[in-house]
Amino acid sequence: MKQKELASGKTSSNSHTNKKSLNIKPFKKILVDIELYALINLLMVYGFLFLTTDSSIAMLGVFWVSMIAWRGGLYAGLIGSFCIYFSNAIAMSIPPHQTIEMTYFFDNRIPGFVIGLGQCVVAGIVVGYISVLVHQLREEIQLRQRIQRELEQNIEELDAFGRTVAHDLKNPLMVINMSIEALMMDFENSTDDKIKRKMSF
Secondary structure (H helix, E strand, O other): OHHHHHHHHHHHHHHHHHHOOOEOOOHHHHHHHHHHHHHHHHHHHHHHOOOOOOHHHHHHHHHHHHHHHHHHEHHHHHHHHHHHHHHHHHHHHOOOHHHOOOOOOOOOOHHHHHHHHHHHHHHHHHHHHHHHHHHHHHHHHHHHHHHHHHHHHHHHHHHHHHHHHHHHHHHHHHHHHHHHHHHHHHOOOOOOHHHHHHHHO
16 A cells, blocks of 8 residues: 555656756746846846946856756746846946946847847756756655655564564464363373374374
8 A cells, every 4th residue: 555655656756846847946936036136136237337347247147047047947047047137238228337338248239139148048048957957856865765764664564563463473372382282191191092093193
């Protein structure tokens, strides 16, 4: 019975993993993460642009995309890459930064746009996929540990049952043995041929 439960538990766990193979968290939680990190990224990029005009500051976006992907999975990384990248673009277009030339990430030119977005997307895909693999591996390890604990418990129960059966059978067998010995002693000196034949067994 317990083996069937273990098998069904494993099957349901595998189907659960397959259904959410590219997501680690529910979609609502992923959206909350994306909104939070996009806002943090926007504020940080906007603030750092007062200190430096180096457009590589927008590389912060890759870090936030990686964080989103690690926490949420591959889909979270893909959605987050677009949201974070556009938060970079918004931060760089808010006065007084709209006049800064952004030659690398965002300068209203297609090459810069594609390169910046491409970096975020690659980071989201790579980190998200690694995160999904790590999460699935962790779930598989936990499942195997749970099955091992249940098997050990079953073995202990069987061992206890065996000891109980052995103990319960020991007393009746001893009584039977003593009764047979007593009967043999009673009929040992009997002259009846029929009793002697039976005693010879």
